[in-house]
Amino acid sequence: MFELLGIPPQALFGQLLLGLINGSFYALLSLGLAVIFGLLNIINFSHGAQYMMGAFVAWMALTWLGIPYWGALIIVPLVVGASGVVIERLMISRLYHLDHLYGLLLTFGLALVIQGLFRNGFGVSGLPYAIPAQLSGGQNLGFMFLPNYRGWVVLASLVVCFGTWFAIERTRLGAYLRAATENPTLVGAFGINVPRMITLTYGFGVALAAFAGVLAAPIYSVNPNMGADLIIVVFAVVVIGGMGSILGAILTGFGLGIVEGLTKVFYPEASSVAIFVIMAIVLLVKPAGLFGRTA
Amino acid sequence: MSSPDIILSARKLTKRFSGFTAVNGVDLDVERGTIHALIGPNGAGKTTCFNLLTKFLQPSAGNISFNGRDITGLAPAAIARLGVVRSFQISAVFPRMSVLENVRIALQRRRGDSFDFWRNQKVLNAYDEEARERVEEVGLTEFIGETAGELSYGRKRALEIATTLALEPEMLLLDEPMAGMAQEDVSRISALIRRIAAKRTILMVEHNLSVVADLSDKITVLARGEVLAEGPYEAVSKDPRVIEAYIGAGHG
Amino acid sequence: MAEAARKIDTAAALAVRDLQAWYDESHILHGVNFDVAPGEVVTLLGRNGAGKTTTLRAIMGLIAKRTGSVQFEGRELINLPARAIAKAGIAFCPEERGIFASLSVDENLMLPPVIKPGGLSRDDVLTMFPNLRERLASQGTKLSGGEQQMLAIARILRTGSKFLLLDEPTEGLAPVIVQQIGRTLASLKQQGFTIVLVEQNFHFAASVADRHYVVEQGRVIDMIPNTEIQNNLGKLHAYLGV
Amino acid sequence: VDVKLGVLNDRSGIYADLSGEGSVVAARMAIEDFDAAAKGINVEVISADHQNKPDVASTIARQWYDEEGVDVIVDVPTSSAALAVNEITREKGKIFLNSGAASTDLTGAQCAPGTAHWTYDTYALANGTGKAMVDNGYKNWYFLTADYAFGHSLEENTTKVVEASGGTVVGSVRHPFPGTDFSSFLLQAQASGADVIGLANAGGDTVNSIKQAAEFGITQAGQALAGLLIFITDVHALGLETAQGLVLTEAFYWDLNDDTRAWSERFSAEMGGSKPTMVHAGVYSAVTHYLKGVEASGDKATEGVMDWMKSNPSSDPVFGEGELRADGRHIHDMYLFQVKSPAESTGDWDYYKLLATIPAEIAFRPLEDGGCALVE
Amino acid sequence: MPIGTPRHHIAIFAGLLVLLLIAPFVLYPVFIMKILCFALFASALNLLLGFGGLLSFGHAAFFGSASYVTAHAAKVWGLTPEVAILLGTIAAAFLGLIIGALAIRRQGIYFAMVTLAFAQMVFFFALQAPFTGGEDGIQAVPRGSLFGMISLANDTTLYFVVLAIVFGGLLAIYRIIHSPFGQVLKAIRDNEPRSISLGYKVNRYKLAVFVMSATLAGLAGSTKALVFQLASLTDVYWTMSGEVVLMTLLGGMGTIFGPLVGAAVIVTMQNYFASFGAWVTVLQGTIFVVSVMLFREGIIGVLSRWIRKPL
Numbered sequence A: 001m002f003e004l005l006g007i008p009p010q011a012l013f014g015q016l017l018l019g020l021i022n023g024s025f026y027a028l029l030s031l032g033l034a035v036i037f038g039l040l041n042i043i044n045f046s047h048g049a050q051y052m053m054g055a056f057v058a059w060m061a062l063t064w065l066g067i068p069y070w071g072a073l074i075i076v077p078l079v080v081g082a083s084g085v086v087i088e089r090l091m092i093s094r095l096y097h098l099d100h101l102y103g104l105l106l107t108f109g110l111a112l113v114i115q116g117l118f119r120n121g122f123g124v125s126g127l128p129y130a131i132p133a134q135l136s137g138g139q140n141l142g143f144m145f146l147p148n149y150r151g152w153v154v155l156a157s158l159v160v161c162f163g164t165w166f167a168i169e170r171t172r173l174g175a176y177l178r179a180a181t182e183n184p185t186l187v188g189a190f191g192i193n194v195p196r197m198i199t200l201t202y203g204f205g206v207a208l209a210a211f212a213g214v215l216a217a218p219i220y221s222v223n224p225n226m227g228a229d230l231i232i233v234v235f236a237v238v239v240i241g242g243m244g245s246i247l248g249a250i251l252t253g254f255g256l257g258i259v260e261g262l263t264k265v266f267y268p269e270a271s272s273v274a275i276f277v278i279m280a281i282v283l284l285v286k287p288a289g290l291f292g293r294t295a
Numbered sequence B: 001m002s003s004p005d006i007i008l009s010a011r012k013l014t015k016r017f018s019g020f021t022a023v024n025g026v027d028l029d030v031e032r033g034t035i036h037a038l039i040g041p042n043g044a045g046k047t048t049c050f051n052l053l054t055k056f057l058q059p060s061a062g063n064i065s066f067n068g069r070d071i072t073g074l075a076p077a078a079i080a081r082l083g084v085v086r087s088f089q090i091s092a093v094f095p096r097m098s099v100l101e102n103v104r105i106a107l108q109r110r111r112g113d114s115f116d117f118w119r120n121q122k123v124l125n126a127y128d129e130e131a132r133e134r135v136e137e138v139g140l141t142e143f144i145g146e147t148a149g150e151l152s153y154g155r156k157r158a159l160e161i162a163t164t165l166a167l168e169p170e171m172l173l174l175d176e177p178m179a180g181m182a183q184e185d186v187s188r189i190s191a192l193i194r195r196i197a198a199k200r201t202i203l204m205v206e207h208n209l210s211v212v213a214d215l216s217d218k219i220t221v222l223a224r225g226e227v228l229a230e231g232p233y234e235a236v237s238k239d240p241r242v243i244e245a246y247i248g249a250g251h252g
Numbered sequence C: 001m002a003e004a005a006r007k008i009d010t011a012a013a014l015a016v017r018d019l020q021a022w023y024d025e026s027h028i029l030h031g032v033n034f035d036v037a038p039g040e041v042v043t044l045l046g047r048n049g050a051g052k053t054t055t056l057r058a059i060m061g062l063i064a065k066r067t068g069s070v071q072f073e074g075r076e077l078i079n080l081p082a083r084a085i086a087k088a089g090i091a092f093c094p095e096e097r098g099i100f101a102s103l104s105v106d107e108n109l110m111l112p113p114v115i116k117p118g119g120l121s122r123d124d125v126l127t128m129f130p131n132l133r134e135r136l137a138s139q140g141t142k143l144s145g146g147e148q149q150m151l152a153i154a155r156i157l158r159t160g161s162k163f164l165l166l167d168e169p170t171e172g173l174a175p176v177i178v179q180q181i182g183r184t185l186a187s188l189k190q191q192g193f194t195i196v197l198v199e200q201n202f203h204f205a206a207s208v209a210d211r212h213y214v215v216e217q218g219r220v221i222d223m224i225p226n227t228e229i230q231n232n233l234g235k236l237h238a239y240l241g242v
Numbered sequence D: 001v002d003v004k005l006g007v008l009n010d011r012s013g014i015y016a017d018l019s020g021e022g023s024v025v026a027a028r029m030a031i032e033d034f035d036a037a038a039k040g041i042n043v044e045v046i047s048a049d050h051q052n053k054p055d056v057a058s059t060i061a062r063q064w065y066d067e068e069g070v071d072v073i074v075d076v077p078t079s080s081a082a083l084a085v086n087e088i089t090r091e092k093g094k095i096f097l098n099s100g101a102a103s104t105d106l107t108g109a110q111c112a113p114g115t116a117h118w119t120y121d122t123y124a125l126a127n128g129t130g131k132a133m134v135d136n137g138y139k140n141w142y143f144l145t146a147d148y149a150f151g152h153s154l155e156e157n158t159t160k161v162v163e164a165s166g167g168t169v170v171g172s173v174r175h176p177f178p179g180t181d182f183s184s185f186l187l188q189a190q191a192s193g194a195d196v197i198g199l200a201n202a203g204g205d206t207v208n209s210i211k212q213a214a215e216f217g218i219t220q221a222g223q224a225l226a227g228l229l230i231f232i233t234d235v236h237a238l239g240l241e242t243a244q245g246l247v248l249t250e251a252f253y254w255d256l257n258d259d260t261r262a263w264s265e266r267f268s269a270e271m272g273g274s275k276p277t278m279v280h281a282g283v284y285s286a287v288t289h290y291l292k293g294v295e296a297s298g299d300k301a302t303e304g305v306m307d308w309m310k311s312n313p314s315s316d317p318v319f320g321e322g323e324l325r326a327d328g329r330h331i332h333d334m335y336l337f338q339v340k341s342p343a344e345s346t347g348d349w350d351y352y353k354l355l356a357t358i359p360a361e362i363a364f365r366p367l368e369d370g371g372c373a374l375v376e
Numbered sequence E: 001m002p003i004g005t006p007r008h009h010i011a012i013f014a015g016l017l018v019l020l021l022i023a024p025f026v027l028y029p030v031f032i033m034k035i036l037c038f039a040l041f042a043s044a045l046n047l048l049l050g051f052g053g054l055l056s057f058g059h060a061a062f063f064g065s066a067s068y069v070t071a072h073a074a075k076v077w078g079l080t081p082e083v084a085i086l087l088g089t090i091a092a093a094f095l096g097l098i099i100g101a102l103a104i105r106r107q108g109i110y111f112a113m114v115t116l117a118f119a120q121m122v123f124f125f126a127l128q129a130p131f132t133g134g135e136d137g138i139q140a141v142p143r144g145s146l147f148g149m150i151s152l153a154n155d156t157t158l159y160f161v162v163l164a165i166v167f168g169g170l171l172a173i174y175r176i177i178h179s180p181f182g183q184v185l186k187a188i189r190d191n192e193p194r195s196i197s198l199g200y201k202v203n204r205y206k207l208a209v210f211v212m213s214a215t216l217a218g219l220a221g222s223t224k225a226l227v228f229q230l231a232s233l234t235d236v237y238w239t240m241s242g243e244v245v246l247m248t249l250l251g252g253m254g255t256i257f258g259p260l261v262g263a264a265v266i267v268t269m270q271n272y273f274a275s276f277g278a279w280v281t282v283l284q285g286t287i288f289v290v291s292v293m294l295f296r297e298g299i300i301g302v303l304s305r306w307i308r309k310p311l
């Protein structure tokens, strides 16, 4: 049996698959971030907190209301998305005419508030959330044991990512959104209700984060810090993909999941820096990111 | 007959954007001390030519020389330092600085690069007098303390010209200096251009034909990235191809 | 009923009364008054900084602080947001063109939603501006300055709005194209469009407009019908330096 | 005597549940139970959040000693923060009763005259779990190690114990800290064929590792998991379904005996039902012993109190009998537990079954091995 | 209108100096020293952000690496404090030169992200390198004696040294902003292509201001290491970069005194909220949100608008 750099090919296969699974989360999260960031020009620092809310609300729905996983998958993004709508209406909408930095500052503050509240309410050790019965167990693929749930994560994320990409890149809505990013006043002068559109888009981006949160609840610890740890990496993904590029965010999310998976095998110590090294290289070679439009 | 004194020349200048050739093998010779106009229909490649000559774009092929020296490989700032200064088609001022500061920043260039971060900016007061004169020349004295971003469009253009002139460039590249300018300003700026042309060379893009007719010594007509015709206004304006592509039947 | 209809019919398409506008603290328009009859082409002439652009923007609802009255087809617009004004049937082509960098030429063209039936089709527009057809797939802001101007005009012709506010539409255009725009405006007028035009190119203005309003320091100070333009050259010279 | 006691710990980060407000409650309980006021000792308790950052901890400690007149700082989880407070305490000549931190340096190279390290340390954990597992036939180890000094030292300590007890270490992988997804590392661990996967990490990393090990069927496939630093709050977060079978070492469990049950009952009543962790218990035990020292020496001067504390055995309802060594190490029995299966558990917080008691004398690093300058 | 140093700036600097000279006798000196260090750090960032128009999201790299170098120099090599600080500052300048040379090739948010990326690399280096002590940091750094003569063990003595360093740094920044160089920076921030067309080598200016900012951030980090006798991962972590951006924004970016106020507010907040336990983050977050909603231009920005004078 031949080996690749000391790793049997089957193990490598397993690791690639795991990378893809992690990539699903990166893709979903960076997609939400790219939608908000690329289309509304808001650096949504509270994205991680909103992802965490997704997981917590799913937990609450199950524990307090008895709503199972499948219900949560629909309801939670709606609920958390609605909270996003409120935040946008009350606060973010007043900052559009200012430098992007203010959006960042606000959402950073919001993230602190949200995380703090959840910490107070639920502690930091995390809460258990079981894998839904229909998806427990797994498949023995020969080279590895693939939990059914992980397979589902990849599938769900692919479907959502593709749907979003289609809605934004292939429909008029997307053109409106992109135009509104550049010059909202003029788009308004064409008769389009820009504020409402922006509000809903923000809500949608937040809902994507929450959706990722629900997906994550059964496999990662549901705790108030779960998003904070991830947000910087996801930022990097969006940047590498090219800000504002939906496709870029998706492909880079999956791609970096895989690259990270490989570093975990060959040079595990570097697996969390790898993304930043790639980001630096990409930005120096292709300033607008892999799929970004040059301004 | 002595050969004409060519200050700027381009040979086989070409620029391709992914699959689209905007400028295609253009030869251009600008004679010292003249006003040379570059005209042509929209999208002919005039601005692109300007961008190539000042190296804001990298030519796909061809070379450029200034005062007999090959400048094809230089950076934009270096070209400006040699004395070839351009204006922009979309007006370019420093929007958050005052009118005076706009002009002074150009005058300050004469000190060379201002890396002297330890010095008090009071040293720049030395340029105020001259800056005022420049502002006066374009008729903006009234607005001298105003923030440039709040000026009306036409005044921004005037300010831009004042700034460019402040560099005392050997050669000026003006991209549609009169666009959006009110009639009376057009006459004033025309006069100004004529005045400064006495000591300098000017290459300009302009769609206002009366200005072109009035000012230019020589005209190059571009169409679809290539030189269509060249010569003095009288000759060019009678060229049927130019009439068809640019001037149109209804004019004059 | 019939009488009421006739009354609206005869009323001005647009009546601007005592329009005042401010940018932050600075008071720019000090009471602009003018009327535009249906099917008419009028221009606003004036020096740089006179307030022509500001007038158009104020009509369009793009200036936050404005007072006075803007009646469009009998309807008061002064307190409506820009999008409602657009929906009422006024289309605006800004001075700085407003081409979107993140959209292709085609997307830019198709961007403004159709407000009413009866607008030009995509094909009509592309026939009118053949330059654009070749460049449909490029990024909007990669067009040459003049091409961008064409695109900016072209896209609002699609919306079906019959009332156009055009801010210096011929700026930066080659004479052939200017003539073509002149013909386009004439044909639009024939089709019943009403147009308010801000122009610096006086010859062009004279060739298309019915009447000219002269703006100075945020006020309309004079009105000259196009037919009497020859008799008023002296006055115009004083106002505009023509 | 007026004594000001500052509880400095994590109140918002990953250690907030295992220390946090609970430590303040535990300290208050100790003061109450000691009936300090009646003995003429007025104790004021203040508290602060060090956010697990050494710089924040050192700033607060400095200010407490300099400005607020604090005499003794208690708890301080997170080794880096604890070491910072240790230094300031040394400089200012005050007392530091550490319960929350793991670093053996506190009683080794960095030991200080005013510092007592009360509850546990990496040596005790590694020793308890490592030795017991090997003794039970789990000979081949593979480590999943958090890639920073704490993880390294945990791995190193455990490796020594494992090898000394006749086991072998077949490999290890270092994961970034903090991490989210451990499946890749777990599969590498699985592929190694080891009997035990030793989790040389802490907090959320440990919780996630265990959760994902269950998901990938690692434990079902026959490998055991050994948590090298895991608290009852982590088990609570995981749920028994996931955590069952895990072997771990602790200094305290609420359900050990009647004393601990009674004390924990009171603690829970004040903490909204949560049971105390060993860190909370350690705070209680340490403060109790400290107050005895103050009472005995009649004032709060550091030297006198520390002398008394080191020369008299400690005794309290949570740790039972114990002793404070010259290097500042408090020694007491440690316990090896296994997490119950859901079927075995009879109610809330009924999580552990006792596998072994590790006597105080062998639970901790021998006095002479630490290299503490206070030990002559 | 000729330019010169406005009277009220001179007055404010003088007033500030007087206040700071009295402060250690009224307030806890270590606390003020912390504010001073962060004030310098935030002002250094502000030089880049507010006056160079470049948002660095990786300034912790300079602050932190300087603090490590100083700590190491003082503790392991036993150098005197002034030499240790000098070494730390030079290290930061050098790092700034390398990171800056790569980063300034990109603009806007991309610039921010490149700096963040490099800062993350520095962070991981600090986490792994043997000399930094991992997450324990370098502890118990000796304060030593200035020039080998004046012992800095006493907080008040140290305070005046720190005051001199920080105040010197602030004046240097003030001068940089109000120099011919500063004028060019302003122009570049306003309209970069136009500056190029006027013949300015824009990238050199950007690099220069980047290095200056990194150097001053390093000076702040070095000083901090001596004050707290500690260099730790917190100093190089990305939240530190975020925090200093917040200080600058809260105080008012592009103002002269804003970063000082921002630093003072945030440091004070952190200090006083330390006893609020788990509510710390909630309170901090709320304050940020409120200040973004109510004082968008930052505290000093608003003030400056009220009195219609640049501050």
Ligand SMILES: Nc1ncnc2c1ncn2[C@@H]1O[C@H](COP(=O)(O)OP(=O)(O)OP(=O)(O)O)[C@@H](O)[C@H]1O
Pocket: B017, B018, B020, B021, B022, B040, B041, B042, B043, B044, B045, B046, B047, B048, B049, B089, C135, C138, C142, C143, C144, C145, C146, C147, C172, C174
């Ligand atoms: N960066 C670019 N990428 C792709 N195409 C471009 C780019 N820049 C210009 N073009 C195209 O090249 C052609 C020439 O453009 P240019 O701006 O030089 O025209 P111009 O002669 O200045 O026209 P105008 O008089 O309208 O300003 C245009 O068709 C334009 O769309």
Ligand SMILES: Nc1ncnc2c1ncn2[C@@H]1O[C@H](COP(=O)(O)OP(=O)(O)OP(=O)(O)O)[C@@H](O)[C@H]1O
Pocket: B149, B150, B151, B152, B153, B154, B155, B180, B182, C023, C026, C028, C046, C047, C048, C049, C050, C051, C052, C053, C054, C055, C095
């Ligand atoms: N955003 C702004 N903020 C403040 N003042 C402004 C702003 N835009 C324009 N102004 C001022 O308003 C006045 C009128 O400007 P406006 O753009 O309406 O003039 P205009 O008649 O369109 O001139 P032009 O022919 O140059 O386009 C000018 O004095 C100008 O300086």
Ligand SMILES: [Mg+2]
Pocket: B046, B047, B048, B089, C144, C145, C146
């Ligand atoms: Mg052009």
Ligand SMILES: [Mg+2]
Pocket: B153, C052, C053, C054, C095
């Ligand atoms: Mg105008």
